[in-house]
Amino acid sequence: MKYSLGAAAVLVIAFVTAVSGVNEYFFYAAFVVLQFMVLATAWNILGGYAGYVNFGTAAFFAIGSYTAVVLFKWLGAPLAVQIAAAAVVSGLLGFGVGLLTLRLRGIFFAIATVAIIFIMETMMMNWRYVGGATGLQLLRPDVLQPFASYTRMLFFVMALLAVIAVSVARYVQVSWIGRGLRAIRDSEEAAECSGVPTLKLKLFACTVSGALMGAAGAPMPMYLSFIEPASSFSLNYSVSALAMPMIGGTVHWLGPVIGALLLGSIQQIVTVTISSEINVLVIGVLLVLFVVFAPDGVLGLFKKLWPRRS
């Protein structure tokens, strides 16, 4: 109940801000932060809860973008349809990838997921309809009322997606599914012998995680008015989606939210004030610091400092 009120409040604030007179640049930057929130939250469902480190975030994200582009170019589909279709396609990709790779454990699973990026990127690079390696310029349709600009609308859409993603992650965490995923992370063999259908649960997590990543990628082509494979499949997405939950804390749905807000905002500020190259360095340095000094992330740090409250 408290959660639903909080989620509703976040949406109301996002909406009011979007229709207010706040500087356009804010929405341009906030969109990216929220997008990372969705990616980090999605990553955490498989990577944090179940302990299966997925390096393929960029693939799921970009396939979402490309699904949106295909639907837009082919049918002129509205944004909502693009997002829904992207979620379905990336979800299916997650299911397929899961079937092929989830029997692998630990580092082998991580390596297999990296391969997905290269396979998908090569496919898109050779597909002329979506622009191949040169990319495709896209003309934004008219913005919907009451938003004053397309970027403002996309900001609100991404805020909505973030609330949906976090709600899904929270549900998974507190339900029986979450306990099963944690059992898998702690000891897969013991989980199996305690009646947990490990393969099914991992497939479920991989599918949901993939679908949310795809949804996050769908508004991206409209945000840039452009799509192109090299930046869509950038490893930066994979690294950030992994670093943010690690820094925020992987055991709780709040972890990726905190991580994305913290890291995403720092990145935006650094990009503007110093350089866009430095922001990758920031992730690296923060990740190392947290892994060494606070392996349970910001949440773990709080737990250590105020053990009673948690």
Added chain:
Amino acid sequence: MAAPLLKVQGVSKHFGGFTALSEVSIAIAPGERFGLIGPNGSGKTTLINCISGSLRNDGGSIEFGGEEISGLAAYQRTRKGIARSFQIPRPFHSMSVLENLLVPYEYVVHLKHSDAEHQAMEILRRIGLADKARAQSNQLSQVELRKLELARAMAAKPRLLISDEAMAGLSGSEVDEVLKILFSLNAEGITIIMIEHIMQAVMRFSQRVICLDAGKIICEGTPETIVANAEVQRAYLGA
């Protein structure tokens, strides 16, 4: 003997060129207390891994309650009523002791959360871990971890309970305690397979014992005949 609860017929298991089990056959009656002994590396744990589904047997058949189960995944076998403890404890270390037990309650018995918690506490009281119910399981001692292994297996409400060295490292009085629990579970109708190196415990507990050596059954019988058997003495007991 009545129709066996568990019937293992000609089960083999190879790891590369190494034969861990060759043509092992056993039949265990419902309600029986069954002991499994043998030197280290003789295939005891491999055998119960094949029974519980952690490993797939290469040849032969495994029937449980008259049904072939060797094609089933481990979780399905647990749901059919086979629960086990692990020789090297594998707790869900991110969870509290109580939560460890809630996993089988949620996934096997399908109980409501409040009922599950109530019954899990009951088991913890029985096994002597009640005061640790809220403790993180990664803070338990070795002895407590072994008890937790057993408690988690009990929570799955098994018809067949496989105890893989649940007593290793326990003191004399603690061994008696665990034996008492296993006896009372057996009195409730649960069939029990006990793997143990503490001979006193196995011999006191079991109605029937088999001795494995190098993947083969070398002797089967009552505890008395086992102890008296020359081959068992040579391979395991050391005469």
